[in-house]
Amino acid sequence: MLASQKLPYLPRSYSISLEADTVMALIGYLVEFKRNYGPHLIIVPDAVLVNWKNEQRRWFPSLSYIFYAGGKDQRTKILSSNCSATNFNVLVTTYEFIMSDCAKLSK
Secondary structure (H helix, E strand, O other), X not given: OOXXXXXXXXXXXXXXXXXXXXXXXXXXXXXXXXXXXXOEEEEEOHHHHHHHHHHHHHHOOOXXXXXXXXXXXXXXXXXXXXXXXXXXXXEEEEHHHHXXXXXXXXX
16 A cells, blocks of 8 residues: 555755754754753764755854864864863764764763
């Protein structure tokens, strides 16, 4: 029965945008209704990290975001300047960077 029904095809770019919208809606709910300003951690695929920068500007430009990416020196600089004081609301990074820098990020 169900196998014979045709399901709509969602292009990958649409599904990624939908995921971003869903997560940003959750962050918005936490900030607006629960007064939970973070810090929150969002782990995204490497290929869509740039899209997340655009989404955050569209949804909540007033929140402070850190995009934890780049070379090892860049990530060390990001950690030392921004993350140590937790003066941000959301940290967006990829699974690869979480796994390689988990000891640094857990502090």
